[in-house]
Amino acid sequence: MFLEKFFSLKENGTNVRTELVAGITTFFTMVYIIIVNPALLGSIGIPFEQVFMATVIAAVTGTLIMGLFAKFPIAIAPGMGLNAYFASVVGAHGLSYQTVFGTVFVAGLLFLLISVTSLRQLIVEAIPNSLKYGITSGIGLFIAFIGLKNSGIVVPNEANFITLGDLHEPVTILSIFGLFFTLILMARNVKGAIFIGMIVTAVIGYFTGLLNFEKQILSMPPVPVFFDLDIAGVFTNGLYSVVFAFLLVTIFDTTGTLIGVTEQAGLTKNGKIPRVRQAFLGDAAATTVGAMFGTSPSTAYIESSTGVAAGGRTGLTAVVVAILFALSIFFSPLIAAIASLAAITAPVLIIVGCFMMEGLAKIDWKKFDEAFPAFAIILTMPLTSSISTGIAIGFITYPLMKLFSGYGKKVHPIIYIFGFIFMIQLVFFPAH
Known part of the structure; x- marks a missing residue:
């Protein structure tokens, strides 16, 4: 079979079904970005439809490169934090978002230049093992904390910053149920336990009124258009530090995630990541293309670790994610509803956080x-x-x-x- 040979499924101890489930799992844990990113950038005046399509285009571009060329089960999309930084630059400096998109484009071009050289690979290989394991484990705690916070299991507290949340809240109750239901499936070695747990939680959420769908599930996608970049404004306003910040943060966000997920999947060899240059091209291309259509820089997503936990080991997982992102342009009302219920994805993030502490x-x-x-x-x-x-x-x-x-x-x-x-x-x- 073509897919088995191209992605070396048998050599990596996986199969088409497992990769499909892994891809779906990763997609549903990170699909919130196509809702959150347009909403955040829309708050500074960028048209919602423009950012929505740009987000999908960037995700599909970067994830396909990651899947087909690097052959890693890692998805790429506009990064959270990077989009917040983008919005803060527009607000703090009184610049037009066209000018700040120019900085993203310039950073993306520099990113591509660095990625086709051996510099980024040299950086990754120069990182000592203790830092690599620390990065993997740190990411694990980070995403587990996100799951706890999103579910309401932990909440802000003035005395000590974080405390136990209200366990009577419906979303928190459903999150705890989803967590223990998935843990039971995993204890019983049920294949696809994470994805099954998400589906069962979603069904319960629907019948308890926590998951609400609009009458219109399908919709025609907006027409993507090239964004009006103000590249000259980057230089006239002296935005070199902004370009450097975008470049630096994107490089190390992706590098950290790449190290963490490949280590978790057992894809590193003698402490080195194979096909690392192709992997770096994914987020660099996504950042550049994304700026052209109207979104902030892209990065590899830590949520990819959920797909790895579901058994994903090859680029086929990433290709599935890219296809689902492409299809999502027709299902924006449905996806918005699923992404809005934290109880579906929070248990996954908590469980995967545990997996990543192995290092x-x-x-x-x-x-x-x-x-x-x-x-x-x-x-x-x-x-x-x-x-x-x-x-x-x-x-x-x-x-x-x-x-x-x-x-x-x-x-x-x-x-x-x-x-x-x-x-x-x-x-x-x-x-x-």
């Missing part, structure tokens, strides 16, 4: 100069709600710890360089 056992906790930078990443990611900030803290603390413990020469020079860059970025233009 903790591989960190040498007896070597403090190896352990603390990993600990700092794990601690920082969920508390700041930022993958890139967690990575930044790791890059800063690791070379410092090694330098003062007498092992500074063993640190790759690129780690020192980026540690310095990250200090500048965090102090002068944090992106989150």
Whole structure:
């Protein structure tokens, strides 16, 4: 069969059915972006329909490249945090969104240039194992926290910031049910347990009135048009730091997610990620194309780990996600309803967070100069709600710890360089 040979399904211990389920699982845990992104960017005056189509186009472009060329089960779409930063730049500097889209386009072109060279691959391979495992585990805690927060299991509290939520809330009750139902299926080794849990939770949500569908489930998609980019405004306004911020955050958001998901899926070989250059091209192309149609920078999605947990191991998972994104332009009312009920996706994020903690056992906790930078990443990611900030803290603390413990020469020079860059970025233009 063509799909089995092209994606090497047998060699990766998977099959078409498993990849299909994994793709569907990933899609439904990240599909919220095609609703949230247009709403967020629409708040600064960008037409909702324009951003909706741009979001889908960017997701399909990047995810297909990831699936067909890198052959990883990783999906790409406009990044949360990056879109918030985009909106804040428009508001804080009083710029037109056409000008800020120009910065995204320029950052995307630089991104493509870096991605076709060996620089990004060198960066990934230079990262020490303790930081890689710290990144994986930090992402796990981050997405588990998102699941807890979205479900209402934990809520903000003035005294200590976070506390247990109201367990009588209907959405919270349904989330807890979905969590334990899925855990039971997994304990019984039921294949596709995560996706089955999502479907059962959705059905219960529908019959209890928590999941509401509009009378119109299908709708014709808006016509996509090229956006009016103000590239000249990037230079006349001296927006170099904004371009650098977009570039830096996108690189390390994707790098962190790529490390985390490939490590979770067992796709790394001797600490290295195969076909890493092709993988990097996915988010670079999506960022550039997305800017042309009207959306903020794209990045690899941590929700891809839900598909890996469902058994996805090859690019076929990503291709399924891309196809579903393409079809979603006709089902926007239906998708909006599903994405709006946190109880469907929150249990998945919590469970996957557990899977991603496996790397903790591989960190040498007896070597403090190896352990603390990993600990700092794990601690920082969920508390700041930022993958890139967690990575930044790791890059800063690791070379410092090694330098003062007498092992500074063993640190790759690129780690020192980026540690310095990250200090500048965090102090002068944090992106989150």
